[in-house]
Amino acid sequence: MLLEIKGLRVKAEDKEILKGVDLRVDPGQVHAIMGPNGSGKSTLARVLSGHPDYEVIGGEVLYKGRDLLAMDPEDRAREGVFMAFQYPVEIPGINNSYFLKAALNALKKHRGEEELDAVEFMALIKDKAKLLEMDQSMMTRSVNEGFSGGEKKRNEIFHMAVLEPKLAILDETDSGLDIDALKIVSSGVNALRSPDRAMIVVTHYQRLLNYIVPDFVHVLSEGRIVRSGGKELAHELEEKGYTWLEQGAAAR
């Protein structure tokens, strides 16, 4: 098993947001986490990546059998965890491809592999950039600075394509995307599906799942997974909305 979340409880600013989440993810699987606003979807994604704003108050997360929550964010990344941010951060003054090369080489160094020089790196990203239909200028501009919403999300998936994670967490990657950008991003993600890579796709809307078809769908409500099923569950949610689920959860 790649990832095992057991009874995870998480607090932010004195409010309990995740109240006991269980999830098991095997390599090759794509899991969608759906749920209404405030259900804790993004909190789950951020806690897995090591965001400092959250406090774990119960449960555990095992990644490749190791305690993920004890690892620094950079160590998680080096071990193959990748999060595509809902709001990618603009970092003026740091060149996008320069940064990505440093990140890739940090990963390679961690794995005891040879680091790439500038020429090898440029050759690598040329291919990956095609996948995301990235404009050359997006490589040389500062990280995310002045990027449109769609460009930022494309850049996230581009980073993912270069860093080749074992576990990719996509946090509302569809938010703010028009249909064309959504198609580009989704086909990029689909190209990265592989038997040894798992993905957790966090989304509010079923729309994204028309393009990135999940193996499993989980519905998060008020900090708990209230239903799990196959891809058809997403369609059910699309038809009925989240209201009936919340009522169902309250009734339990």
Added chain:
Amino acid sequence: MTVAERHELFVAAYDRLKTSHSAAPAWLREARAVAMREFAEHGFPTTRHEDWRFTNISPIVETPFASSGPAPTAAQMASHLFPEANAHLAVIAAGRFSHELSSLQDLPGMVFVGSLAQALVTHADDLQPALTQIAAGDHPFVRLNTGLFEDGVLIRVPANTMLDRPIHVHVASDAGTDPTVSHPRVLISAGANSQFTVIESYGGPEGQCYFTNAVTEALVGPGSVVHHVKVQRESRKAFHVAGTFARLGRGSVFTSLNISLGGGIVRNDISALLDGEGGEATLNGLYLADGDRLVDNHTVIDHAKAHCPSHEVYKGVLGGKARAVFNGKIFVRQDAQKTNAKQTNKALLLSDDAQINTKPQLEIFADDVKCTHGAAIGQLDEDALFYLRARGISRIDAQHFLIRAFAGEVLQQVQPSSIRDRLEQLMLDALPRG
């Protein structure tokens, strides 16, 4: 010994030197006498003095200094050189120009770079319009330097001369064990339509306490272009008080990049007088401090004539209990119509105990001008740090990325560009840790 008696010691040192000044030209003897008379009258500044409000210099005043010690060796100053710049090298060692350590044999004819003391013997009258004429006469440490400087470097580039290679003046403090003081003086004279770059660096043995009281004057002739880069990497126990004063002629360009990485107590006065129409001045700075170090930058851009743009960006990175002072004065005189002055100063505080006092000071007497200023003090962006770390970059590397990006605005512009990478590395090496 009281502070008042300390300044008597410097006056006594002047009285001893006076005999050796007897060969000097009358105008210089007079300038020295006036400077020391005023120094004797006013003494060292205290924090009651507006320009020294946040900078307590009593550790300087309370240290007994010997006047000079053994000169440093070539090996000791090697790490302060910029081989990538392929510069003509002039070295001031323990307060005196050193023929031995300098390397000036490839200078083009008519260009003079060498001992100021020697030039005062051979070309005294040529120096009169500039030496002691440009530096602020009312600055207590300038007075002290004017009274006590024994030697230094003269750079004289004749009209219509363009130098491909920069001139590097390195001021090496001596290698003795007792605290010493030196008063190096540099005079830069740029003839009309000349163009060249001066790198001025300061350093001494790490851990050593000494006091460098330096003054640089630059006469920037009409139509000339002078780039001045100052790299201060004194010992972290040293005191560094220095002034760079430029007077710009019509249509000339002067850029100053003031990089302050070392020193225990550091005070820089950088000043540009726009004395001819159409001159353009840039005063940029980058400073780092940690521990209980203090770095104080006072700048003045004086728009005396019309149609002059000026640009100023100062950036600081502070850690530990370090303190910094930034004071940026911009004067726009009544005749200086169509002035366009822009000033920015920003500081990054890496710890809760670091602090900065910052004060832009604009005094505008003309009515058709454009002046802007802005100040920002903040911490490293936590969201950006997390973003970088979530991609696998270590915390310390992520901090370095962000600090390098912060400093980039200043370092990107450095002339000569050949020293940019090394300056960036020197900055990273000097960064406050933790």
